[in-house]
Amino acid sequence: MATTTTTAKQNGGAKTMKSQIVTEHNGPIESREIPIPVPNANELLVKLTASSLCMSDIAAYAGHLGQRAPVCLGHEPVGVVVETGSGVVGFKVGDKVGFMPFRGMCHDCEECLSNQHRFCDKKHEGMTQLYGGFSEYALADPFSTVKIPESISDDLAAPLLCAGVTAYNAIKTVAKQQPGGTPLNIIGVGGVGHVAVAYAKAMGYRVTAFDIADDKLELAKEYGAENAINSMKLADSDIVKTQTTVVISGAAPAYALGVKATKKHGRVIAVGVPHGPLTFDMLDLILREVSIVPICQGSKEDLDACLKMAALYKIKPTISVKKIDQLEDGFKAMMKGEVTGRWVYRFDN
Known part of the structure; x- marks a missing residue:
């Protein structure tokens, strides 16, 4: 049976979180206090620890991917499960996980039935909402989520979730x-x-x-x-x-x-x-x-395989660790081509 806990308890009694919001395309990034999202029966609530910046975030920031502002970007997040929906199996509170930004797949179309859930026409993308990889909490679909090998740190795991x-x-x-x-x-x-x-x-x-x-x-x-x-x-x-x-x-x-x-x-x-x-x-x-x-990113099985291969062969992306309130600087630097490797943002420093 799935384990369920309460958001308020896991967040020390608080019911809100900080989310880094793109207020307009190519505009400022604003830290906002918003409600912590509530998972449905088939979702996980994840308290994020690290998330890295990707060129797809830059494309979305510039308005090239169709996302409407205001929006919280970020799709390379790592964190800890703090709540599971009543229908979730295979994950429990305390699991260290990473996930791709796809939720709400139908599980009944040709794509879902061939384990290509990211192509489901009914999916919802995390990059279209106010909580994404650059918010303190995010919702994850078990069909887009994998457990992170213990030998890989949160900072090094984050870039592997897309890059x-x-x-x-x-x-x-x-x-x-x-x-x-x-x-x-x-x-x-x-x-x-x-x-x-x-x-x-x-x-x-x-x-x-x-x-x-x-x-x-x-x-x-x-x-x-x-x-x-x-x-x-x-x-x-x-x-x-x-x-x-x-x-x-x-x-x-x-x-x-x-x-x-x-x-x-x-x-x-x-x-x-x-x-x-x-x-x-x-x-x-x-x-x-x-x-x-x-090719378009990869399946959940590909994500799991890439993480296990990284652990086995000690593949470690080149990263620079930053504070989350430095996010706007990262967007500007990446747009100028000044970022080598990946910039990873922590929520605890």
């Missing part, structure tokens, strides 16, 4: 048609990309990393890239093509390079989200039979 699972899923997609021990190009080695290099290295791939920032290229080498190339200084004749190229940057030139860097009959794994339409030479794709294969 990690996305990177893992990208390399898993590579592995479906390309064996380990073979060369692999990865374009864009920032917050997601440097973790992708680590997972690719763990799976045996020989990685060449591309980026326009030298500090990110140095980071890629630290995580196992055999070669690290500044694509701003690269001539087309110098490109060594691989059977698969993973494009994690959302910049249009990154996708153009991705197509050039891929062999005949190869695949471009599309991870980065451009802010506008891309233009491809379709004749070139057809004549060389190059495929564009998009």
